[in-house]
Amino acid sequence: MNEPLIFLSNDDFGRPALEALIAQKYNIDAVITKPDRPVGRGLTVTSSSIKVIAESNNIKLLQPAKINEIKSELKTIQPVLGILISYGAIIPSEIIEIFPLGIINIHPSLLPKYRGPSPIETVILDNANETGVSLMKLTNGIDAGPIYDQIKLKLNGAETSRDLYEALSKIGAQILITDLIKLLKQQLKPLPQNDRLATFCSKIDKTSGIIDWNKPAVIIEREIRAYDLWPKSHTKIGHYEVIITAAHVEKLSGPISKTTIQKNQLIIYCGQDALVIDRLKPAGKGEMLSKDFLAGHHF
Numbered sequence: 001m002n003e004p005l006i007f008l009s010n011d012d013f014g015r016p017a018l019e020a021l022i023a024q025k026y027n028i029d030a031v032i033t034k035p036d037r038p039v040g041r042g043l044t045v046t047s048s049s050i051k052v053i054a055e056s057n058n059i060k061l062l063q064p065a066k067i068n069e070i071k072s073e074l075k076t077i078q079p080v081l082g083i084l085i086s087y088g089a090i091i092p093s094e095i096i097e098i099f100p101l102g103i104i105n106i107h108p109s110l111l112p113k114y115r116g117p118s119p120i121e122t123v124i125l126d127n128a129n130e131t132g133v134s135l136m137k138l139t140n141g142i143d144a145g146p147i148y149d150q151i152k153l154k155l156n157g158a159e160t161s162r163d164l165y166e167a168l169s170k171i172g173a174q175i176l177i178t179d180l181i182k183l184l185k186q187q188l189k190p191l192p193q194n195d196r197l198a199t200f201c202s203k204i205d206k207t208s209g210i211i212d213w214n215k216p217a218v219i220i221e222r223e224i225r226a227y228d229l230w231p232k233s234h235t236k237i238g239h240y241e242v243i244i245t246a247a248h249v250e251k252l253s254g255p256i257s258k259t260t261i262q263k264n265q266l267i268i269y270c271g272q273d274a275l276v277i278d279r280l281k282p283a284g285k286g287e288m289l290s291k292d293f294l295a296g297h298h299f
Contacts, residue, residue, distance in 0.1 A: 003027060005029060014169070021176070036048075067089065081102070092140075106176060110130070115144065121226040131164065135176065159225065211223070245280060247277050248276050265277075
């Protein structure tokens with residue numbers, strides 16, 4: 001376990017894997033993560049959880065704006081293998097070539113399905129019945145490298161993005177620790193992906209969270225679960241801006257986007273069927289049950 005490793009990650013999804021590597025006493029010569037940046041309305045300068053873990057374990061920390069900035073430093077470290085999880089930037093060939101065993105990537109989908117930046121959200125939007133984690137060799141193509149191993153996870157159709165990020169990050173740590181010794185001994189050979197079976201997911205932005213009530217209720221309900229972490233599902237109910245955090249579908253019909261109250265339930269008609277709002281978060285307030293929202297707001 002003395003081979004020098006480099007760990008690259010920019011968010012909490014990589015945290016369980018980094019903690020597992022430290023617990024297993026692997027030789028992590030450096031951790032690469034994003035520069036600190038201002039966050040929130042107060043623009044408070046915030047460090048990633050990856051940086052916090054690295055510093056608390058006295059691991060060398062590198063925070064380049066672009067990874068080419070530290071090319072010479074990486075050559076000096078002479079790492080054997082790179083481990084990349086949720087880094088969010090393309091790694092150029094000249095960086096990959098520094099690592100004799102290359103860079104491995106933990107991707108939260110069953111590749112070649114759901115290549116791209118939003119696999120967790122997209123499996124929810126697609127109502128997929130399974131997802132998982134792929135351990136792959138990093139190449140220039142987007143999530144197109146050959147696969148070392150995969151672990152599947154069955155879905156029940158009620159998961160939120162928060163649920164899946166937590167579950168898949170732990171599975172990612174599991175698959176890494178299970179296979180890493182074999183990888184370092186070059187006993188595990190990757191198999192190429194079948195590009196003909198590849199599917200792709202698109203980037204999510206703030207506008208994705210604006211609810212379009214012309215859509216069927218079943219689609220909106222999936223969006224609420226998929227965008228649970230970000231950008232969250234926004235709408236206006238009466239005069240109030242709210243984030244809807246949980247809802248379920250009812251076979252009801254009425255004018256699209258009309259809000260009604262039935263048996264102390266808040267109901268909004270959609271392009272097909274209706275959405276019963278279970279929980280929501282009014283602007284500037286905490287999350288609450290819809291009945292509590294109705295009790296405290298005038299319509």
